[in-house]
Amino acid sequence: GQQVMQIPQYQHVQEGEDFTTYCNSSTTLSNIQWYKQRPGGHPVFLIQLVKSGEVKKQKRLTFQFGEAKKNSSLHITATQTTDVGTYFCAGPYFGNEKLTFGTGTRLTIIP
Amino acid sequence: DAGITQSPRHKVTETGTPVTLRCHQTENHRYMYWYRQDPGHGLRLIHYSYGVKDTDKGEVSDGYSVSRSKTEDFLLTLESATSSQTSVYFCAIGTGGINEKLFFGSGTQLSVL
Numbered sequence: 001g002q003q004v005m006q007i008p009q010y011q012h013v014q015e016g017e018d019f020t021t022y023c024n025s026s027t028t029l030s031n032i033q034w035y036k037q038r039p040g041g042h043p044v045f046l047i048q049l050v051k052s053g054e055v056k057k058q059k060r061l062t063f064q065f066g067e068a069k070k071n072s073s074l075h076i077t078a079t080q081t082t083d084v085g086t087y088f089c090a091g092p093y094f095g096n097e098k099l100t101f102g103t104g105t106r107l108t109i110i111p
Numbered sequence: 112d113a114g115i116t117q118s119p120r121h122k123v124t125e126t127g128t129p130v131t132l133r134c135h136q137t138e139n140h141r142y143m144y145w146y147r148q149d150p151g152h153g154l155r156l157i158h159y160s161y162g163v164k165d166t167d168k169g170e171v172s173d174g175y176s177v178s179r180s181k182t183e184d185f186l187l188t189l190e191s192a193t194s195s196q197t198s199v200y201f202c203a204i205g206t207g208g209i210n211e212k213l214f215f216g217s218g219t220q221l222s223v224l
Contacts, residue, residue, distance in 0.1 A: 043154065043213075050210070103151060
């Protein structure tokens with residue numbers, strides 16, 4: 001079946017260090033979305049990328065969509081305690097509009 | 112946050128009992144979804160609805176049924192709860208389409224003993 005894997009599953013970083021999570025799909029995605037879930041909270045939409053090779057930035061966050069539209073990454077520069085949470089990628093497969101979510105990367109920050 | 116309310120927020124029940132979770136929206140979105148969240152699996156789609164009385168299965172639909180009699184309400188029913196259905200359940204709403212983004216409710220923590 002269609003699968004979206006994320007690595008790493010967990011990441012512990014010192015405050016101020018950079019963080020990257022990678023999202024890999026078994027098949028081509030029509031777009032990729034990223035969501036953030038704070039501890040005890042619910043997923044919240046961050047961004048959507050649609051074009052092959054697209055790069056978008058939100059302050060310290062940089063999102064990339066791969067050329068083959070099968071992978072994506074989220075990079076956070078100089079992490080802060082507010083970045084704590086689990087980051088999910090999600091994408092609809094061509095021919096199926098429903099989102100398939102990645103397994104998530106849980107980020108913890110060591111002050 | 113979008114107007115989505117899930118009830119109850121927490122529930123403990125026994126194996127074999129029926130359980131119904133409710134999702135209520137005030138956004139008039141056509142699409143509504145039920146996901147379950149488990150460690151190592153991310154969010155997995157159980158069922159979704161694309162209109163009143165229009166529903167379809169997701170990837171983990173076995174043991175679950177849904178109903179949508181009004182645009183604003185989407186019910187998830189576990190006919191006979193099992194311990195494997197212990198999970199956090201999230202309702203989400205969306206406008207549909209290939210570029211749809213989802214808005215999630217606060218979730219229901221369900222424990223089946």
